Amino acid sequence: MNATTPAPRMTRQRREILEALDTRDFRSAQAWHERLRSEGSTIGLATVYRGLQSLADQGEVDAVVAESGETLYRRCEAGDEHHHHLRCRACGKAVEIDVPEFEAFAHRIAEQHSYGDIRHTIELTGVCPECTAAGKG
Amino acid sequence: MNATTPAPRMTRQRREILEALDTRDFRSAQAWHERLRSEGSTIGLATVYRGLQSLADQGEVDAVVAESGETLYRRCEAGDEHHHHLRCRACGKAVEIDVPEFEAFAHRIAEQHSYGDIRHTIELTGVCPECTAAGKG
């Protein structure tokens, strides 16, 4: 376990990304970039992509692939714990949810078919109360 | 349900796509295209994309977005029934699975948060016995 991954430096840009992520929305890398720019940052798009990816690798942010193929990022509660989300398709607001029953189920199914190295994705999407009210449903 | 969608014509290309899909693997549109070409077809890539999409709309094939962002297609058992898959990350072989417990759970969670128009994605991936044996894991 010797530092094969030399801890990334804490640069202004990295700090900005982390700060922006505090809003805890699910947004695409491009959207985060726009947001940072609109707040006066001069950060580059490639930097945002790199930053989000490295944070995702470290488990600091969750990355989910939307139906459109875009990857959405969001800062997550715990770096370690495995969890899923209920995300609003209209505004991106997300709630972390826990699906203990499913974790067990997944492994049972996998074993039945002798599949190894199981990984699973559960994505719940819907329209949140606010957006429903606003007619964005 | 009155034919607002004028039934697509049965062309040579459409027939070829349908035939290829009989192998029931999960493959990307590009992969299906290559396969058809390698079998002597002169079908175009755009046609494969269009064909797969329209079949997906009709519920004839399942479409899932892989982690890479590619969309994978596979002919499915029942047009109507909602189901999920356990897919091999190495060879694409997939098994249809049923997760009745989860369907209920999803709706319960959604209601707790007052989210409407719920949709869910469950993707189980692993490495099948054959690929594990072949060391592709």
Add this chain to the structure above:
DNA sequence: CTGATTTCGACAATCATTCTCAACTGTGCC
């Protein structure tokens, strides 16, 4: 501070997918 190394950012490149449009072909009608 100074130098070695990493990270940045503008832009080019890549990859999957969609669009454009002229040529082609099922389908319904005679």
Add this chain to the structure above:
DNA sequence: GGCACAGTTGAGAATGATTGTCGAAATCAG
């Protein structure tokens, strides 16, 4: 069978997200 015509096709261009490139700028160790 043959005709007309709207739906389809296929090559290539266009798009949109993401990744690679590389000189310039910034960070960290000494």
